[in-house]
Amino acid sequence: MARRAWLTRTPAPLSPFGARLVGFAGLIPFAGTGVLAWIAWPSDMAHAAVQAQLVYGAIILSFLGGIRWGIAMTKRGHFIRRAPDGFGTELALAAVPALVGWVVLFIPLPAALVVLSLFFAAQALSDLRAVKSQDAPDWFGPLRIQLTFFVVLALAVSFVRLLID
Numbered sequence: 225m226a227r228r229a230w231l232t233r234t235p236a237p238l239s240p241f242g243a244r245l246v247g248f249a250g251l252i253p254f255a256g257t258g259v260l261a262w263i264a265w266p267s268d269m270a271h272a273a274v275q276a277q278l279v280y281g282a283i284i285l286s287f288l289g290g291i292r293w294g295i296a297m298t299k300r301g302h303f304i305r306r307a308p309d310g311f312g313t314e315l316a317l318a319a320v321p322a323l324v325g326w327v328v329l330f331i332p333l334p335a336a337l338v339v340l341s342l343f344f345a346a347q348a349l350s351d352l353r354a355v356k357s358q359d360a361p362d363w364f365g366p367l368r369i370q371l372t373f374f375v376v377l378a379l380a381v382s383f384v385r386l387l388i389d
Contacts, residue, residue: 239363254378282325289321337383348372
């Protein structure tokens with residue numbers, strides 16, 4: 225099986241401008257809350273910023289699950305009466321990020337940031353598999369890696385801030 229262009233030394237496929245714009249703009253709340261947590265520490269505002277980052281992360285993780293649901297519908301949704309084998313499993317797996325995002329809102333902050341980071345990374349790996357199997361466009365893989373790197377970095381910055389309290 226041939227390797228995808230983004231797994232080789234060839235230039236990564238350029239993602240559409242709109243996808244890059246929206247994706248990188250979506251990093252602003254992650255970065256802003258992380259910076260605010262460091263600047264305002266140890267105030268109530270700093271704690272609220274980390275909590276807001278967690279809530280925003282849960283929402284974005286849920287959004288990523290929605291993308292996976294859409295990929296499953298596009299890939300296997302052209303059936304007339306009966307869903308193909310495995311379709312229910314794909315939809316259930318696409319719902320996991322939303323469930324995890326909801327659960328992290330109820331666990332203590334340091335652990336919630338770790339769980340959220342791990343699931344962002346896992347979702348990125350899942351998205352890379354979708355690109356490799358040609359269920360998602362080539363440009364999606366590099367964009368997801370870049371965005372995931374910055375999201376996990378922002379969550380890690382907040383995690384460290386909590387640890388050195």
